[in-house]
Amino acid sequence: MHEIPSGNLWIAFSLTLAAGLATAIGSLMVLFSRRPNPRLLAFGLAFAGGAMVYVSLSEILNKSIASFTLAHGDRLGFTWGTLSFLAGVLLIAAVDHLIPNPHETLDTRDPALRADNRNHIRRVGLLSALAITAHNFPEGLATFFATLESPSVGAPLAFAIAIHNIAEGIAIAVPVYFATGRKSWAFAASLLSGLAEPVGAGIGYFALADMLSHDTFGVVFGLIAGIMVFLALDELLPAAKRYAQGHETVYGLVTGMATLAISLVLFKW
Numbered sequence: 001m002h003e004i005p006s007g008n009l010w011i012a013f014s015l016t017l018a019a020g021l022a023t024a025i026g027s028l029m030v031l032f033s034r035r036p037n038p039r040l041l042a043f044g045l046a047f048a049g050g051a052m053v054y055v056s057l058s059e060i061l062n063k064s065i066a067s068f069t070l071a072h073g074d075r076l077g078f079t080w081g082t083l084s085f086l087a088g089v090l091l092i093a094a095v096d097h098l099i100p101n102p103h104e105t106l107d108t109r110d111p112a113l114r115a116d117n118r119n120h121i122r123r124v125g126l127l128s129a130l131a132i133t134a135h136n137f138p139e140g141l142a143t144f145f146a147t148l149e150s151p152s153v154g155a156p157l158a159f160a161i162a163i164h165n166i167a168e169g170i171a172i173a174v175p176v177y178f179a180t181g182r183k184s185w186a187f188a189a190s191l192l193s194g195l196a197e198p199v200g201a202g203i204g205y206f207a208l209a210d211m212l213s214h215d216t217f218g219v220v221f222g223l224i225a226g227i228m229v230f231l232a233l234d235e236l237l238p239a240a241k242r243y244a245q246g247h248e249t250v251y252g253l254v255t256g257m258a259t260l261a262i263s264l265v266l267f268k269w
Helices: 006-031 038-072 074-098 115-149 151-180 183-194 196-211 214-243 248-267
Strands: none
Touching: 006 115, 006 151, 006 183, 006 196, 038 074, 038 115, 038 151, 038 214, 038 248, 074 115, 074 214, 115 151, 115 183, 115 196, 115 214, 151 183, 151 214, 151 248, 183 196, 196 214, 214 248
16 A cells, blocks of 8 residues: 555545635636736746646656556656556547637637627536536646645645636636626536536546555556646637637746746655
């Protein structure tokens, strides 16, 4: 069995819950501001993408390889870690193919958001909420298990996912609010979607609680690394580029990587 410090369990769940609740912050940005700042959102999305790619490739994948190495030796450890990473990429790609994750426009002047098109908007809001909720389950698992093994890795990952979730909260709140005219419904839809992360973490933990071996952590961390890299490259960076009006995407990407690198260095002191 792989020994887990008892305090890490509550830290992991708390960080996962906090990251999930960030969707509510996104909805509040829609409900209490005239119009979200697309340039700031572009920077934030790219920041989260850079942070997720960096921590996945520099820390989480290495933890997968290290866990497998403890069980099978250096050569097989590296092989199984790599295969788990690729399996994570294929897994989330399959989920994304079956349930596409829409990120609707932030521009409330978009014709699709006109008040006379409520049926279409209602459908868009429902599909957005369901799709984003489905994608939040693996994100919750990623945050939870990364923190469970090492809070110094899980904390910056949770921060990056929280930034990502703010954008998802906006994507849900905009169509729901314009379809219903009710701020409470838009807020509730975003909040419920974010709660899928701690729910997914809880289900994953209890399903694997009796199998927490080096092999289990090797597989989980490999899958997490692959999922996070795919999400960053497929969702965060393209969305950031779409909202950018200049170099916000590359500035956010580099800043996110640098912030994660510095935070990991500080956590190790």
